[in-house]
Amino acid sequence: MSNTKSNPAPERERRDEREIRDEQDRENAGELGAAGSQLSTAPSEESAANPPAMGVVGWARWFWRQLTSMRVALLLLFLLSLGAIPGSLIPQNSVDEMKVESFKKAHTTLAPIYEKLQLFDVYSSVWFSAIYILLFISLIGCIVPRTGQFIGQLRGRPPGAPGRLTRLPAYTTWRTEAEPEQVREAALAMMRGRRYRAHIAGNAVAAEKGYLREAGNLIFHIALIVMLVAFAWGQLFKSEGGKLVVEGGGFSNALPMYDDFKSGSLFDNDSLVPFTFELDEFIGTYERSGPQTGTPRTFEAHVTYSEGAYGKPQKSVIKVNEPLDIDGTKVYLNAHGYAPVVSVKDGRGKEVYRDAVPLLPFDNNVTSNGVIKVMDGYRDKNGKKTQLGFQAFFVPTFAGEGKGTMYSQFPAADNPRLALNGYYGSLGVDSGLPQNVYQLDTSKMEQFKDSEGNQLKQRLAVGETMKLPDGAGSITFEGVEEWASFQISEQPASGWALTGAIAAIVGLAGSLFIQRRRIWVRAVRGADGVTVVEMAGLGRSESAKLPEELADLAVTLNDVAPTAPGPDTDPGSEPGSVEESSEEPAEGAEK
DSSP states (O other): OOOOSOOOOHHHHTSOHHHHHHHHHHIIIIIHHHHHHTTOOSOOOOOTTSOOOOSHHHHHHHHHHHHTSHHHHHHHHHHHHHHHHHHHHSOOTTTOHHHHHHHHHHOTTHHHHHHHTTTTSGGGSHHHHHHHHHHHHHHHHHHHHHHHHHHHHHHSOOOOOOSOGGGSSEEEEEEESSOHHHHHHHHHHHHHHTTOEEEEETTEEEEEEOHHHHHHHHHHHHHHHHHHHHHHHHHHHOEEEEEEEETTOEEESSGGGOSEEEEOTTOOGGGOOOEEEEEEEEEEEEOOSSTTTTOEEEEEEEEEEEESTTOOOEEEEEETTBOEEETTEEEEEEEEEEEEEEEEEOTTSOEEEEEEOOOEEOSTTOOEEEEEEEOSSOBOTTOOBOEEEEEEEEESBOOOTTSSSSOOSSSSOSBOEEEEEEEEEOOSGGGOOOOOTTOOOOTTEEEOBOTTSSBOEEEEOTTOEEEEGGGTEEEEEEEEEEEEEEEEEEOTTHHHHHHHHHHHHHHHHHHHHOOOEEEEEEEEEOTTSOEEEEEEEEESSOOTHHHHHHHHHHHHHHHHSOBOOSTTOOTTOOTTOOEEOSSOOOTTOOO
């Protein structure tokens, strides 16, 4: 097979110089430029030499062209990523208002600036919403014309071969004794067998492959729109709340049952999925030896749940990152702790209170604190109604008397202790103002004093009792139960967001790794009666694989149309030799 770049026929050599120059200009302006330009489905832009009139319509057109350009879309996507950074680093009102208030108290200088910039409400801020909407419009404006052009290309046929195939980036030629029609038919069958879209156009076969590149590009952009819509829908219609449940306690999915609840601006409280569940048992195990002593090994909440008002009770186990899914609402296991069971008797010996009181842990060994409030039913020795409050400090594993401070040595309840000090008076709950259940307002209360006039406080083991002075009654540490904290979330369109993310990855991979290319095979009879075969390839982007692919096709076709012996044949050459053109393609052609 010959490596010759071109093999001009004798009649072309007889043309004068002017005719050759006119032909080259015509090819540069028309044939090759059209073949190359059709590889792209990007929206066409007007020539810079003829800009639109910059009136209102002109400026609107310019603004739309800029907004729907890929450059601006990437810039907006980058800005959206940057905008999400403060939403991750700065406490958000939509997540935890208490943390926001704590941040404001700790940063009195930054807090007013952050408020003006809406950094405590990033995802609902004006500037974040503007970036979000502009990106949405940009993607739609980019996709619609590209989709129309791509559909048009799918319905059309690959363009015919340019007049001079030698100007294409990859090219090879040889002479054969096979008939031109036979070569073209063989080339057509070969290209279709390689899954090219091919047809015979004049004296050449035109074939094209790699349409999935542009399809992948469109899928990627459509997937981004799906993700944007899914995220927006999820933010508008989501609901999320928390509930702490002690072993033996339950929860019903109704608004008054939540400890805290947040929802999107378009969420309807009546749309909460009806279900109930009870916490039968919480099981937590920990590493007991080695360098990871105390590390949690098992966190499981065994629950019994039922769907709807008359649903059949079912058993389930909720684990960390393994939520219970009930008709689209997911119940996550968030945290756990201990709830000491205490009983309180009044001055007459009557039991007026018995309950498991959840305490909040503040270290890895579940050292916990909280308060016990006795609001109703208590009377002092004189029969007068009053209220009691106890500050509680709990350790699940006490080191022992004389073995350091009262901090837990291990997360499991191996040797629990409960330290108490008490108050009597008004808890302030009768005012109607909400109170934190884990804090004690002592402004209208007095401390219990011991016989020496000091604050009454005592450390209790399970079964021990602290007697209140002056016949005021007693409080007994009855035992320990465990509690679990659950997050109940309904996030609509999360499945669409996941689908969009997967589709975006698939589309991006296709647009990056699939090459759009065209191959032309021309077979014509030369002046000496021997068929001249020319093969050339043009890719949308430069790739070393295009000459390799053309060489492989040429070797395959050479088996059907073998090289004919003749003066132009290089005996030392091997079939499939392909040279990359040293000439630049005509303006408008894409490599």
